[in-house]
Amino acid sequence: MDRHDSEPRQGWPAIIEEQGLIYWKTPLPDGEEIAYWHEGAHYSLTSDEVYDIEAVARLMLEMLVEAGDYIIEENLFAKLGIPGWAVPRIKETWESEPPMLYGRFDFAYGHDGVPRLLEYNADTPTGLLETAAVQWYWAKDVFGEGVDQWNLLHEMLVGRWRELAQNGRLPGERLHMLHTSAEQSGEDFMTIGYLAETARAANLMSELVAIESLGHVEGEGFVDLAGQPVRTAFKLYPWEWMVREDFGTQALEHMGDGPGQTVWIEPIWKMLWSNKGILPVLHRLFPENPHVLPAYFDGEQPDSLTSFVRKPLLAREGANTTAVIDGKVVEEGPDQDYGEEGFVVQEYTDLGDYGGGARPVLGVWTVDVEPAGLGIRESDGLLTTNTSRFVPHVIS
Amino acid sequence: MKRSKSVNLVVVPLLAAAFLSGCGNEEKETAYCVDQENKVTDNENCDRGNNSSFFWFFGAAGLGRGSFAPAGDRINSTDKAALAKRGGFGSSARSGGIGRPTGRTIGGGGFSGGG
Numbered sequence: 001m002d003r004h005d006s007e008p009r010q011g012w013p014a015i016i017e018e019q020g021l022i023y024w025k026t027p028l029p030d031g032e033e034i035a036y037w038h039e040g041a042h043y044s045l046t047s048d049e050v051y052d053i054e055a056v057a058r059l060m061l062e063m064l065v066e067a068g069d070y071i072i073e074e075n076l077f078a079k080l081g082i083p084g085w086a087v088p089r090i091k092e093t094w095e096s097e098p099p100m101l102y103g104r105f106d107f108a109y110g111h112d113g114v115p116r117l118l119e120y121n122a123d124t125p126t127g128l129l130e131t132a133a134v135q136w137y138w139a140k141d142v143f144g145e146g147v148d149q150w151n152l153l154h155e156m157l158v159g160r161w162r163e164l165a166q167n168g169r170l171p172g173e174r175l176h177m178l179h180t181s182a183e184q185s186g187e188d189f190m191t192i193g194y195l196a197e198t199a200r201a202a203n204l205m206s207e208l209v210a211i212e213s214l215g216h217v218e219g220e221g222f223v224d225l226a227g228q229p230v231r232t233a234f235k236l237y238p239w240e241w242m243v244r245e246d247f248g249t250q251a252l253e254h255m256g257d258g259p260g261q262t263v264w265i266e267p268i269w270k271m272l273w274s275n276k277g278i279l280p281v282l283h284r285l286f287p288e289n290p291h292v293l294p295a296y297f298d299g300e301q302p303d304s305l306t307s308f309v310r311k312p313l314l315a316r317e318g319a320n321t322t323a324v325i326d327g328k329v330v331e332e333g334p335d336q337d338y339g340e341e342g343f344v345v346q347e348y349t350d351l352g353d354y355g356g357g358a359r360p361v362l363g364v365w366t367v368d369v370e371p372a373g374l375g376i377r378e379s380d381g382l383l384t385t386n387t388s389r390f391v392p393h394v395i396s
Numbered sequence: 397m398k399r400s401k402s403v404n405l406v407v408v409p410l411l412a413a414a415f416l417s418g419c420g421n422e423e424k425e426t427a428y429c430v431d432q433e434n435k436v437t438d439n440e441n442c443d444r445g446n447n448s449s450f451f452w453f454f455g456a457a458g459l460g461r462g463s464f465a466p467a468g469d470r471i472n473s474t475d476k477a478a479l480a481k482r483g484g485f486g487s488s489a490r491s492g493g494i495g496r497p498t499g500r501t502i503g504g505g506g507f508s509g510g511g
Contacts, residue, residue: 215480
């Protein structure tokens, strides 16, 4: 994989905003703004590299199934900070397999060419629209129709909705697509809007609803603002928050595809895979696997581990994450009060400097259980945080 | 070829424009329980859901008990949609006896839920 300088398209901000990327400016604490979308550079991968990474993602999905079984058998829920009242539904849905849609692996891809798993965002992954649509249009605009890119994400999402609908697994007259109105940049709203677009392409009706406006009628279940039952809900709102909020009890009690019940996408068992506690579990099960970094629940790491990244079980975008090299703290992510449930410690791995200090993380998207495409974010530091940039790619 | 054949965006540009035009920054709507004269009363009059002389009125935050809501949309408190308990997800700030956040924004550009 290589990084190249590119000439940005004339008028690119208007182009990407029209395509839904209205949240491309990231405000910094000092009031400045930086561009989250960066088309002044791009990455190129060979087909062989893509096939390699794809094979690793497939293997990871199989390993994750074993890791999920292990958490349940060994009853590690408390270690993962998962509250006891959510456990019965997690176990039940792990077996019954209600519909799931997507996820995103984050891989380090240093100069030795070995993808190493940093984490799996299985419940509420973002960066979707820029991967599936914005970089797709960028590639066509810059390189022409014949260009290739690892990006079947749009097609596979549409296909997945269609398959679920044909198999009768999406009850109700329409999908309720839940975003949170607390998110002001538009990222949440547009991610949900884009997913509604993929559902539309599969001939499904959907409605965008703020999760704050969701109603519950005793004996009848969840309803939208018009009082219509919410039978299938896609939510961009993490389960670990939902189970602790007022409606958490109702969501757990009335989960399912019957009348008065709601099918939730992603399903609640994704709390197992999206939790950083999955990393020490994978290491415990597959200690020799080159794609799994040594990782431990905080406090269980050997003294010999002096270069590591300490992450909260449940944080996003590098929040409350610390990078330690040779025993010294070299970088800390923004403090957003995560970490109450505990931390994991993962051996430090070099993301690789691909030019000018740019360190990429490969976001490998999965639809159902198939690898679907690639979105690359790069940082100037060691941690990937909310000040990282999205940089498009092509297959050379 | 590992690239989608087509990525047709129809809804996304409309939503992006709606959000940028201010849908995301607008004032949050509050639901008030009003009587037949539009006078703001305690939520519990409406919460009981069995008295058709109380209504939910939707408007901007800031009205106190006994003040009059301006003319506007109101929903009978016996209506099922109005009866639903709301705000159980997503909202950490919740007000007490007078009014409650609905999760909607005022003038949300025609999309349910607004931005």
